[in-house]
Amino acid sequence: LWWHKPVIDQELLQSLPNLKVIANSGVGMDHLDLKLVASFGVKMANAPHAVSSSTADTGMALLLASARRLVEGYHIAISAGTEYWEADFLGVEVTGATLGIIGMGSIGYKIALRAKAFEMNILYHNRRRRKEQEEQAVGATYCEKIDNLLQQADFVMVVVSLTPQTHKLIGKREMELMKPTATLINISRGAVIDQEALVTALQTGVIRAAALDVTYPEPLPRDHTLLKLKNVIITPHLGIKTDKATYMITEEAVENILAALNGLPIPSEVL
Amino acid sequence: RPTIDRELLESLPNLKVIGNSGVGVDHLDLKMISNFGVKVTNTPHAVADPTADIGMALMLASARRLVEGCQIAVSPDTKYFAVDWLGVEVTRATLGIIGMGSIGYKVAQRARAFNMRILYHNRNRRRKEEEEAVGAHYCEKMEDLLQQSDFVMLVVNLTPETHKLIGKKELGLMKPTATLINISRGGVIDQDALVEALQNKVIRAAALDVTYPEPLPRDHPLLKLNNIIITPHIGTATVQAVRMMAEEAIANMLAVLNGQPIPSEV
Numbered sequence: 001l002w003w004h005k006p007v008i009d010q011e012l013l014q015s016l017p018n019l020k021v022i023a024n025s026g027v028g029m030d031h032l033d034l035k036l037v038a039s040f041g042v043k044m045a046n047a048p049h050a051v052s053s054s055t056a057d058t059g060m061a062l063l064l065a066s067a068r069r070l071v072e073g074y075h076i077a078i079s080a081g082t083e084y085w086e087a088d089f090l091g092v093e094v095t096g097a098t099l100g101i102i103g104m105g106s107i108g109y110k111i112a113l114r115a116k117a118f119e120m121n122i123l124y125h126n127r128r129r130r131k132e133q134e135e136q137a138v139g140a141t142y143c144e145k146i147d148n149l150l151q152q153a154d155f156v157m158v159v160v161s162l163t164p165q166t167h168k169l170i171g172k173r174e175m176e177l178m179k180p181t182a183t184l185i186n187i188s189r190g191a192v193i194d195q196e197a198l199v200t201a202l203q204t205g206v207i208r209a210a211a212l213d214v215t216y217p218e219p220l221p222r223d224h225t226l227l228k229l230k231n232v233i234i235t236p237h238l239g240i241k242t243d244k245a246t247y248m249i250t251e252e253a254v255e256n257i258l259a260a261l262n263g264l265p266i267p268s269e270v271l
Numbered sequence: 272r273p274t275i276d277r278e279l280l281e282s283l284p285n286l287k288v289i290g291n292s293g294v295g296v297d298h299l300d301l302k303m304i305s306n307f308g309v310k311v312t313n314t315p316h317a318v319a320d321p322t323a324d325i326g327m328a329l330m331l332a333s334a335r336r337l338v339e340g341c342q343i344a345v346s347p348d349t350k351y352f353a354v355d356w357l358g359v360e361v362t363r364a365t366l367g368i369i370g371m372g373s374i375g376y377k378v379a380q381r382a383r384a385f386n387m388r389i390l391y392h393n394r395n396r397r398r399k400e401e402e403e404a405v406g407a408h409y410c411e412k413m414e415d416l417l418q419q420s421d422f423v424m425l426v427v428n429l430t431p432e433t434h435k436l437i438g439k440k441e442l443g444l445m446k447p448t449a450t451l452i453n454i455s456r457g458g459v460i461d462q463d464a465l466v467e468a469l470q471n472k473v474i475r476a477a478a479l480d481v482t483y484p485e486p487l488p489r490d491h492p493l494l495k496l497n498n499i500i501i502t503p504h505i506g507t508a509t510v511q512a513v514r515m516m517a518e519e520a521i522a523n524m525l526a527v528l529n530g531q532p533i534p535s536e537v
Binding site for chain 1: 320321323324325327328329331332334335336337338340341343344345347349350351352354356357358359360361362363380381382383384385386485486489494500501502503504505508509510511512513
């Protein structure tokens with residue numbers, strides 16, 4: 001497995017005149033120049049089905065770890081200087097809290113299903129509203145204006161794909177609308193958040209904490225301020241890194257490739 | 272604190288009730304306290320949700336190697352994120368819950384939303400409707416649960432019967448790919464057997480919110496293993512839970528002092 005290699009550029013495409021299809025392992029396509037690839041008559045496909053559960057699980061893992069200060073707690077538990085547990089080392093409650101999901105595609109919806117079992121109050125913001133039965137099944141309330149979601153949520157989870165419209169979707173303004181006790185979780189792409197604004201927000205207590213499985217770039221430069229803040233958890237793009245997901249992604253990619261080569265409809269074609 | 276011993280009880284002749292904050296009372300000598308005519312109450316309602324949440328947090332963190340991942344993400348030596356660095360899947364895996372009281376049941380409710388297959392072992396079997404509501408299968412023999420589970424979660428209280436419930440034999444029955452999670456009391460696991468099992472990869476990993484003692488001595492082998500997560504007994508460590516425990520404890524104590532029915536007498 002390689003990460004974003006080889007780079008699909010003009011030179012590579014010109015050198016592969018018989019190339020029929022590029023099957024991406026994963027769902028995000030922001031690293032590919034879709035127009036360029038299409039102009040060479042090459043089809044593209046991603047692997048949306050294989051990733052959604054694993055990514056939703058990562059989102060929940062980050063939400064819980066941040067709320068309950070799990071990583072900080074671990075360091076206290078193993079630290080050479082620890083003599084006793086402080087009684088005032090407290091996190092915030094997840095059960096019964098309000099979760100705002102920004103981006104309610106397959107992954108966002110699976111997060112809602114999981115959060116519902118924690119009796120969370122679920123708000124969501126999406127390009128289009130989901131069907132009523134879908135909303136009722138997870139007890140989700142649609143927020144047409146993202147501001148309403150930001151103002152009410154204890155946890156804000158960002159689950160959108162990266163497009164020109166979602167670039168820096170969450171910036172200074174959005175973070176200031178959030179509660180000072182709220183947590184921001186990003187499992188989409190680093191560029192959806194304005195990272196400098198996030199640093200300021202975390203340093204000045206505008207929001208309580210953040211948990212990021214994705215940053216821009218990945219990894220961050222080793223001297224980046226985000227790496228030094230106590231109220232942020234960063235994970236190395238774990239989203240789909242499980243044994244099962246890797247297997248399923250490969251199966252899905254192969255299925256897409258075979259369909260393309262046999263002139264059949266491609267299950268997960270990206271246009 | 273304070274330690275409730277004979278000396279303390281003798282010095283407090285008018286003591287009517289000890290309102291414990293939290294649900295575990297294994298640190299109290301119930302017989303001795305009862306001999307002094309003092310009642311003991313706990314706070315089962317305030318603890319259930321946050322403890323179930325911590326169980327889920329530890330299971331997810333261990334499965335997805337979250338703590339290791341954080342270390343990689345911030346390490347000065349990290350140049351790129353390896354793509355073949357993998358954890359194990361939680362969705363659709365099998366969770367075996369040992370101890371299906373209120374907390375265990377809430378764990379089952381949460382795990383179900385991850386499409387987990389749920390097995391449970393308990394002193395008493397739950398009602399059919401309760402089992403069906405969370406899709407849980409009863410394992411009369413704990414061995415059956417241990418052999419089939421990808422994740423084993425301990426949610427019992429500590430009694431002479433559950434002391435070292437999980438030892439070398441039980442760990443040996445678990446899958447080598449399985450994870451052990453403990454949110455009950457450290458004394459439920461034979462810690463020496465656990466060290467050996469983790470060192471020899473008899474099981475994949477463990478995640479413990481509780482140990483014996485707490486904290487562990489700083490040179491304890493458990494602190495050096497890289498396939499273990501330990502947290503400092505934060506099962507009920509939330510702003511909201513601390514307040515609710517105080518409220519529940521006070522309600523119990525007032526009931527005793529006013530001669531009313533006691534909500535949670537032990």
